[in-house]
Amino acid sequence: MTRLTAIVLTGNCQDSLPGCLESLDFADEILVVDSGSSDRTREIALAHGARVLEHPLERFDEQRNWAQQQADTDWVLFVDSDERVPPELAEEIRTLLTSGTDADAYSMPRKNHFLGRRIRRCGWGSDRVTRLLHRHAVRWEGAVHEKPRVRGKVGVLRTPLTHHSYPSISAYWDKMQLYSRLAAAQDFQRGKRSGFLRMAFQPKLLFLRMYVLRGGWLEGRHGLVLCLLSAFSAFTRALRLWEHQLGASGRSLLPEGPPVEAPHQGGHPLSILVPTHNESANIEGVLDSTGWADEVLVVDSFSDDDTVATARRRADRVLQHEYINSAAQKNWALPQTRYPWAMVVDADERVTPELAREVRQVLASKATHQGYVIRRVNHFHGQRIRHCGWNRDRVLRLFNRERSRYQEQEVHADVEVDGTVSELRHPLLHFTFRNVDQYWPKIRRYTDWGSSQAYRDGQRSSLYQLVARPVGRFIKMYFLRLGMLDGTRGLVICTISFFSVFNKYAKLWEKDLDTSGLHGTVKTGSSSE
Structure with missing residues (x-):
């Protein structure tokens, strides 16, 4: 009898993988080729008795071509982790391999599901995929939605594969x-x-x-x-x-310029708070534009790039705190600042020299208000946006933290200030979208x-x-x-x-x-x- 290897390509598939592997127990071997999962995918596959190999994913055709060459059998069956081989299809495949094949690859119908419901229209109803194949007769082509190029005849199976393509939005x-x-x-x-x-x-x-x-x-x-x-x-x-x-x-989408200088002019000292997470592309620029403050505090939510290393070389202090949402992070961070007057600057924002001098002047005059709104000039892919409603963007970023607190909500939380609020003349630059x-x-x-x-x-x-x-x-x-x-x-x-x-x-x-x-x-x- 012809032996069969079932191949599953994975990448962080811990939720869908168990059901897939259970449906493949009829195969002589299960080979899982993982692209570097950070969840329990590899552990689940090994516990099921699968052979697990790791190979970086650059293109799906290259991943399939590499995977089929690792099989110990000539015949292979490709199944994605969100697919299931029903018993009827498993029996049809086994019968075919036992009685002898008359083609070099076989296509099968596929039933597609979306959010738990079978989809019969939208172009999903007549889906056929070529997945059972002799590995020496097929080569895959296409970086995504890859197609098999078969050197020989393609046969047809009757029983459909079940595809639970998107279990959630x-x-x-x-x-x-x-x-x-x-x-x-x-x-x-x-x-x-x-x-x-x-x-x-x-x-x-x-x-x-x-x-x-x-x-x-x-x-x-x-x-x-x-x-x-x-x-x-x-x-x-x-x-x-x-x-x-x-x-x-070759256009740079990020601003470049010398560090901003705004000497202390007396009055209230200032702490600038910079929240970060994986901001290696932005961290030097924002620190260049905020280094004039009496303290620059970076609060990082456990970046896995070099954000923290760079910040420790440039900022006065760097703290790390688990991120729940923006309001919770800032409400935790603000009491950590050294001075009562604080200014919040995101990593993708830049303080202009004019704004820095204006902030110094306001604080030197003992700040007659408890908070100050700042107009933002928004940039998108390196270009200033003057319409779309973005020209009306104003944010309350300079305030007395002892009389201010962010609203306890997850999205677009504003600062609530106990006192009067005024507006500064000069804008904050915002480079919101790099890619x-x-x-x-x-x-x-x-x-x-x-x-x-x-x-x-x-x-x-x-x-x-x-x-x-x-x-x-x-x-x-x-x-x-x-x-x-x-x-x-x-x-x-x-x-x-x-x-x-x-x-x-x-x-x-x-x-x-x-x-x-x-x-x-x-x-x-x-x-x-």
């Missing part, structure tokens, strides 16, 4: 970021280009094709959410390609917090929230607040804002599914739909 976003990063790098190497037209129209055309032409609207809210997430995936891929083009131009990889964790975190806060406040999801609120946000920023005048960057800002609002309410809807018991992920080897 956050899982979709995480996978989308990986796929879009690899796909954009491949596009750039092939000479493809992106810009305003591609980012404006390609996501919309994909949504119309999936939702209207391929019947996604018949899937209810599952179809709407899936089609909009797919559209944002296309947008992110185009945005990353555009970023590759900006990087190739998708830098900005994505912030979007994910804010939408998680926003949906959780809304759920605790008693809000429940509705079709209006999923559709009207994101569309309304885009219209307000792009048309009413003239984001269109900021060119490509204005389009990107308004589109990201659209999907951030949508993502918040999609996650709120997901919480409703969890509560109602309509949202579940199959973790066993069953073929349940």
